[in-house]
Amino acid sequence: VRVRCGGTAQENDDGFYMRRCVELARKAIGCTSPNPMVGCVIVKDGKVVGEGFHPKAGQPHAEVFALRDAGDLAENATAYVSLEPCNHYGRTPPCTEALIKAKVKEVVVGMVDPNPIVASMGVDRLRNAGIDVRVGVEEELCKRLNEAYIHQMLTGNPLLTLRYSLSVNGNFLDQLGNRATESGGYYSQLLQEYDAVILSPSLLIDEFSIPASQEPGAKQPLRILIERAPSSPIKIPGLATDETAKVIIFTDKKMDVKHETAQLGTEMVVLDQINLNQILDYCKHQRFCSVLLDLRGNFGDLEEFVKEGIEQNLFQKIVMEVLPLWNGSRSEKLSVAIKSLDKRFIKVKNLQPRISYENVVLEGYLSCM
Ligand code: AOF
Numbered sequence: 001v002r003v004r005c006g007g008t009a010q011e012n013d014d015g016f017y018m019r020r021c022v023e024l025a026r027k028a029i030g031c032t033s034p035n036p037m038v039g040c041v042i043v044k045d046g047k048v049v050g051e052g053f054h055p056k057a058g059q060p061h062a063e064v065f066a067l068r069d070a071g072d073l074a075e076n077a078t079a080y081v082s083l084e085p086c087n088h089y090g091r092t093p094p095c096t097e098a099l100i101k102a103k104v105k106e107v108v109v110g111m112v113d114p115n116p117i118v119a120s121m122g123v124d125r126l127r128n129a130g131i132d133v134r135v136g137v138e139e140e141l142c143k144r145l146n147e148a149y150i151h152q153m154l155t156g157n158p159l160l161t162l163r164y165s166l167s168v169n170g171n172f173l174d175q176l177g178n179r180a181t182e183s184g185g186y187y188s189q190l191l192q193e194y195d196a197v198i199l200s201p202s203l204l205i206d207e208f209s210i211p212a213s214q215e216p217g218a219k220q221p222l223r224i225l226i227e228r229a230p231s232s233p234i235k236i237p238g239l240a241t242d243e244t245a246k247v248i249i250f251t252d253k254k255m256d257v258k259h260e261t262a263q264l265g266t267e268m269v270v271l272d273q274i275n276l277n278q279i280l281d282y283c284k285h286q287r288f289c290s291v292l293l294d295l296r297g298n299f300g301d302l303e304e305f306v307k308e309g310i311e312q313n314l315f316q317k318i319v320m321e322v323l324p325l326w327n328g329s330r331s332e333k334l335s336v337a338i339k340s341l342d343k344r345f346i347k348v349k350n351l352q353p354r355i356s357y358e359n360v361v362l363e364g365y366l367s368c369m
């Protein structure tokens with residue numbers, strides 16, 4: 001349904017088609033890293049004549065799919081793209097040239113590409129070829145779509161999110177809310193968005209399985225397990241991995257990993273010292289755009305990471321879930337670690353609530369003062 005509200009007809013149409021671009025882009029959620037998610041819509045005489053999105057790094061860009069879909073109808077049409085068309089030869093040829101060749105009349109861009117090899121040069125190239133270009137339609141929405149990609153491009157580091165569950169009286173819980181892990185549940189949806197998730201190995205022992213997104217066709221994040229100098233060999237019961245669900249165990253002591261982990265695609269990395277910075281370095285070298293530190297299971301394993309992250313402003317984002325419980329099972333240890341940081345004044349920006357079954361999920365951005 002097309003809803004018109006306020007603004008000029010042009011502004012309404014622009015917003016409508018750009019939101020469609022974002023919707024298309026999100027079809028590849030979790031699959032494009034280190035590339036951004038991008039959607040493109042070709043509109044002629046008020047009708048959509050072509051649509052496309054970027055499915056995966058190495059595959060053609062959104063514009064190419066949309067132009068293919070539109071065929072000859074792209075001539076004199078308006079192309080809407082959620083990200084500035086690229087102007088470089090990467091794994092694929094420049095989208096600017098494809099748009100010029102297709103003779104589109106106008107290009108409407110959601111946001112400029114922060115990639116320094118694009119950074120407004122795509123817009124300039126199109127304008128120099130005589131195409132009208134407008135930039136910044138639904139910009140906030142387009143930026144939110146690719147917040148991890150943008151962060152990685154601007155800082156070189158992956159976006160780091162801290163996730164945890166709370167009871168209504170503010171205790172840290174080591175459980176998830178009702179139906180969170182099912183398809184459509186917030187946790188299942190969250191996992192598919194991340195390139196990697198840092199977990200306590202106790203989860204494997206307690207749950208006999210490794211957390212995985214249940215969304216249809218979801219790409220699973222790399223699961224990073226932290227095992228600090230354990231006294232006994234790591235047992236990994238029921239650990240099932242495949243090409244899309246890799247596991248890496250970081251440890252500071254060489255030890256046996258039972259269960260023929262190598263065969264299951266599990267990698268082991270022994271470090272002199274394990275801390276959050278070291279894990280982030282590893283993720284950075286993998287060109288990950290996003291990492292989730294998931295506070296579940298035995299918090300003890302991750303307590304130092306939370307402290308280090310807060311002390312050194314390593315977290316950009318938090319996702320917290322409030323369960324309809326008074327106490328629940330709680331971690332005294334973690335509460336103590338967090339309390340020791342109470343003097344830090346960190347503001348949470350854009351705190352957005354949403355309801356997931358009977359739980360409240362809050363997402364926000366940490367900003368240090
Ligand atoms: C677009 N449309 O759909 C995407 C763009 O290695 P390549 O050739 O895939 O290039 C990757 C870069 O291209 C990526 O870092 C970003 O700057 C841009 N992505 N551009 O016009 C798209 N995915």
Ligand code: ZN
Nearest residue numbers: 061086094095
């Ligand atoms: Zn491109």
